[in-house]
Amino acid sequence: MTDSEHTSRREAGPAATIREYYETLRAGEALSPYFATDPNAVKFGITEHLDGYEEIAAGLRSQTETTTDWHIESHGLVVGERDAHAWFGDRVSMAWTDTATGERHDYETRWSGTLERQEDNGGENHGDADTDGDSDANGDDGPPANWRFVSMHVSRSES
8 A cells, every 4th residue: 555545534644744754755855844853752763773853853864965766665554643642653665875875775664653743833843943954843844734753763674
Protein backbone atom coordinates (compact mmCIF):
# COMPACT_ATOMS: atom_id res chain seq x y z
CA MET A 1 0.00 0.00 0.00
CA THR A 2 1.33 3.47 -0.81
CA ASP A 3 1.19 6.64 1.30
CA SER A 4 -1.72 7.97 -0.77
CA GLU A 5 -3.74 4.84 -0.04
CA HIS A 6 -3.56 5.60 3.67
CA THR A 7 -5.97 8.51 3.49
CA SER A 8 -6.52 10.08 6.87
CA ARG A 9 -9.98 11.09 8.04
CA ARG A 10 -8.34 14.15 9.57
CA GLU A 11 -5.94 15.47 6.95
CA ALA A 12 -4.42 17.85 9.48
CA GLY A 13 -3.77 14.98 11.90
CA PRO A 14 -0.63 13.06 12.75
CA ALA A 15 -0.92 10.67 9.76
CA ALA A 16 -0.86 13.67 7.40
CA THR A 17 2.21 15.00 9.20
CA ILE A 18 4.01 11.67 8.79
CA ARG A 19 3.13 11.46 5.09
CA GLU A 20 4.28 15.03 4.54
CA TYR A 21 7.54 14.26 6.37
CA TYR A 22 8.13 11.47 3.83
CA GLU A 23 7.37 13.89 0.95
CA THR A 24 9.70 16.52 2.41
CA LEU A 25 12.48 13.93 2.72
CA ARG A 26 11.95 12.86 -0.91
CA ALA A 27 12.14 16.51 -2.00
CA GLY A 28 15.40 17.12 -0.11
CA GLU A 29 13.87 19.95 1.90
CA ALA A 30 14.37 20.94 5.55
CA LEU A 31 13.10 18.34 8.03
CA SER A 32 13.69 20.03 11.39
CA PRO A 33 10.31 21.84 11.38
CA TYR A 34 8.70 18.43 11.91
CA PHE A 35 10.33 18.06 15.35
CA ALA A 36 9.29 19.68 18.61
CA THR A 37 11.81 22.26 19.79
CA ASP A 38 12.15 20.26 22.98
CA PRO A 39 15.48 19.50 24.68
CA ASN A 40 14.12 16.01 25.46
CA ALA A 41 13.20 15.11 21.87
CA VAL A 42 15.10 12.11 20.53
CA LYS A 43 15.81 10.66 17.08
CA PHE A 44 17.43 7.32 16.34
CA GLY A 45 18.47 6.69 12.76
CA ILE A 46 20.17 3.71 11.14
CA THR A 47 23.58 5.01 12.28
CA GLU A 48 22.79 7.86 14.67
CA HIS A 49 21.38 8.81 18.04
CA LEU A 50 20.42 12.47 18.41
CA ASP A 51 19.21 14.03 21.67
CA GLY A 52 17.35 17.33 21.86
CA TYR A 53 16.01 19.60 19.15
CA GLU A 54 19.32 21.39 18.49
CA GLU A 55 21.18 18.11 17.88
CA ILE A 56 18.31 16.73 15.77
CA ALA A 57 18.16 19.90 13.67
CA ALA A 58 21.94 19.84 13.09
CA GLY A 59 21.85 16.15 12.14
CA LEU A 60 18.96 16.62 9.74
CA ARG A 61 20.59 19.69 8.19
CA SER A 62 23.78 17.68 7.58
CA GLN A 63 21.74 14.80 6.12
CA THR A 64 19.98 17.17 3.71
CA GLU A 65 23.30 18.72 2.64
CA THR A 66 25.08 15.39 2.03
CA THR A 67 22.38 13.23 0.40
CA THR A 68 20.21 13.32 -2.71
CA ASP A 69 17.82 11.22 -4.81
CA TRP A 70 15.71 9.99 -1.90
CA HIS A 71 13.22 7.17 -2.39
CA ILE A 72 10.75 6.63 0.47
CA GLU A 73 7.91 4.14 0.14
CA SER A 74 5.54 3.35 3.00
CA HIS A 75 4.33 -0.25 3.31
CA GLY A 76 1.96 -0.15 6.26
CA LEU A 77 1.61 3.10 8.17
CA VAL A 78 -0.34 2.62 11.40
CA VAL A 79 -1.17 5.66 13.52
CA GLY A 80 -2.88 5.94 16.90
CA GLU A 81 -4.00 9.15 18.53
CA ARG A 82 -5.28 10.27 21.93
CA ASP A 83 -5.76 13.87 22.93
CA ALA A 84 -2.48 15.70 22.30
CA HIS A 85 -0.32 12.62 21.58
CA ALA A 86 0.01 10.18 18.70
CA TRP A 87 2.21 7.22 17.89
CA PHE A 88 3.05 5.45 14.67
CA GLY A 89 4.76 2.48 13.12
CA ASP A 90 5.62 1.82 9.47
CA ARG A 91 7.66 -0.41 7.22
CA VAL A 92 9.51 1.82 4.76
CA SER A 93 11.67 1.10 1.72
CA MET A 94 14.24 3.87 1.61
CA ALA A 95 17.20 4.72 -0.60
CA TRP A 96 19.44 7.72 -1.13
CA THR A 97 22.73 8.74 -2.71
CA ASP A 98 25.68 10.08 -0.69
CA THR A 99 26.72 13.28 -2.49
CA ALA A 100 30.40 13.00 -1.42
CA THR A 101 31.00 9.41 -2.56
CA GLY A 102 28.21 8.81 -5.06
CA GLU A 103 27.38 5.62 -3.15
CA ARG A 104 23.74 4.51 -3.30
CA HIS A 105 22.22 3.23 -0.03
CA ASP A 106 19.10 1.07 -0.14
CA TYR A 107 17.36 -0.39 2.92
CA GLU A 108 14.17 -1.96 4.14
CA THR A 109 13.45 -0.20 7.43
CA ARG A 110 11.09 -0.01 10.37
CA TRP A 111 9.96 3.38 11.64
CA SER A 112 8.23 4.23 14.90
CA GLY A 113 7.76 7.31 16.98
CA THR A 114 5.65 9.67 19.01
CA LEU A 115 4.13 12.99 18.00
CA GLU A 116 2.72 15.73 20.17
CA ARG A 117 0.12 18.29 19.20
CA GLN A 118 1.67 21.75 19.60
CA GLU A 119 -0.22 24.92 20.35
CA ASP A 120 -0.01 27.47 17.54
CA ASN A 121 1.56 30.47 19.22
CA GLY A 122 2.24 32.86 16.41
CA GLY A 123 4.86 30.97 14.45
CA GLU A 124 6.83 29.69 17.38
CA ASN A 125 6.97 26.16 18.68
CA HIS A 126 7.23 25.71 22.48
CA GLY A 127 7.78 29.46 22.61
CA ASP A 128 11.16 29.18 20.86
CA ALA A 129 11.96 30.85 17.58
CA ASP A 130 13.04 28.69 14.66
CA THR A 131 16.78 28.91 15.19
CA ASP A 132 18.00 27.07 12.12
CA GLY A 133 16.20 29.12 9.50
CA ASP A 134 14.53 26.07 7.96
CA SER A 135 10.92 27.15 8.26
CA ASP A 136 8.30 28.84 10.32
CA ALA A 137 7.52 26.34 13.10
CA ASN A 138 3.78 26.96 12.94
CA GLY A 139 3.51 24.86 9.82
CA ASP A 140 3.46 27.56 7.11
CA ASP A 141 6.31 25.81 5.30
CA GLY A 142 6.40 22.73 7.48
CA PRO A 143 4.07 20.04 8.67
CA PRO A 144 0.29 20.22 8.50
CA ALA A 145 -1.55 21.38 11.61
CA ASN A 146 0.56 21.41 14.74
CA TRP A 147 1.82 17.85 15.13
CA ARG A 148 5.56 17.51 15.85
CA PHE A 149 7.74 14.47 16.46
CA VAL A 150 9.07 14.15 19.99
CA SER A 151 10.65 10.79 19.21
CA MET A 152 11.51 8.91 16.05
CA HIS A 153 13.26 5.58 15.61
CA VAL A 154 14.37 4.21 12.24
CA SER A 155 16.09 0.83 12.08
CA ARG A 156 17.09 -1.61 9.35
CA SER A 157 14.89 -4.60 8.81
CA GLU A 158 16.46 -8.02 8.30
CA SER A 159 14.04 -8.90 5.50
